[in-house]
Amino acid sequence: LKQARSAIAARLADLEGFRLVEDPHAVLGRIGYATGLAEALDGAAYIQESTPERVEVKQEVYAELDRLAAPDAILASSTSGIPASAFTGHVAGRQRCLVAHPINPPFVTPLVELCPAPWTDPAVVDRTHDLMARVGQAPIRLNKEVQGFVANRMQAALIGAALRMVADGVASAADIDTAIKAGIGLRWSFMGPFETIDLNAPGGIADYLRRYGPLYQAIEGEHGPLEWTDEVLLRQVDDERRAVLPTERLGERSAWRDRRLMALAAQKRDAAANIGE
């Protein structure tokens, strides 16, 4: 808990540097630290559970949370890989349980994926959506439980296409990265893929898909099966990355990424105000 306190204080100082938080001391003052579940849950209207990604751990935790939390409190999980139905079915108050999946690093990435179990009360999803929107996050709703939720399904597709090009010798990993960060990835920081293609044909998205759908379908048709954990492929991309960034500097580079994300968040706020959302 002592480490948590200083880690939070350090993050808040960073955020203040980018004018992303107004009063770090006020924020720090609102955070409580507890060593027991009952103490942590006392007075809580919303609980964000972030225990290890193991279904049997979560099954136990949810039984306990449901027993100890106020009856109308929402129980939401940070899980990125386990559907709520896998660990809340046995819980008496299972209708108040759902997944609310944040994206790393959550203090600067607004997306939260709300994915209810089949038995989650729709009003609980609505209340979570409202709460997230009110605190400045960007909640989205899933209508059914799917592996990877929404964001990681798209990330999987993108990485899959990138890995196939390395495996087929089309381009280097560094050049494939450049194709995103100096090319099509730029607009994805403020527009989604649908809005992007909606603006790329005179008649909008349907016009675009009629024009370019056959090309994209042909590209997909060329995709052979990909062995995601193939050791030769792993070695190839790892060798290329390690030549650029030794393993011992991963942490330093992650801190760079977080600062770049903070600078981007500040820029997006200003651009939304000056140019439009």
Next chain:
Amino acid sequence: LKQARSAIAARLADLEGFRLVEDPHAVLGRIGYATGLAEALDGAAYIQESTPERVEVKQEVYAELDRLAAPDAILASSTSGIPASAFTGHVAGRQRCLVAHPINPPFVTPLVELCPAPWTDPAVVDRTHDLMARVGQAPIRLNKEVQGFVANRMQAALIGAALRMVADGVASAADIDTAIKAGIGLRWSFMGPFETIDLNAPGGIADYLRRYGPLYQAIEGEHGPLEWTDEVLLRQVDDERRAVLPTERLGERSAWRDRRLMALAAQKRDAAANIGE
């Protein structure tokens, strides 16, 4: 040509507003306008061909370009869909022809995909790479001709995953867009997919693929075939987009996108200087 002049002047004024060009008048003064090919090619060391995307048009144009251009000038095509081998094989100087595919809008998107034909002289690719890097673009090299080059293969994969989720009723098109622009798309404006996953596991990219590869492989395995031009699907995404943005406002929204890209380019320049590239 009159329209081109005023369009270029308007763009330069926009770019100046974002401090992305220092002296618009000097830039305007360097641009020549010609009504004939011989006049346009006079003294040119590099030719960026941007004729319509029809192979028979380009076949004719390249024969003419090769006849009229200085012997050591490079002949590069803006085509996004036709390999250089399809329109340069019959050209005497075919070794100096290649694709140099820019990304829309090219005045604010640095990526240029260099894709040689099998007979393109590697020194021509090197010279084009050097030239693009020197003028501030971000060139990448393809080792073989593939449909969609690099960027559109990844865009195809991402849009395919997005369309499948709409078709399967997982989420709305708007929420899928939010998953990118408020979530995983943020980092893609300054890091590629490989660097992204390299920072998302303690041991780097190989560690990441060993941990999450099986999940991503399972997600890909769930992908049924997608009919890209299915009218019901097109209608669904078009209805949703048109409710947000009527067709007659697409142009206005594209101008917004370009201004956001300019603001982002200015931010990226400053962040690279202050935080690191």
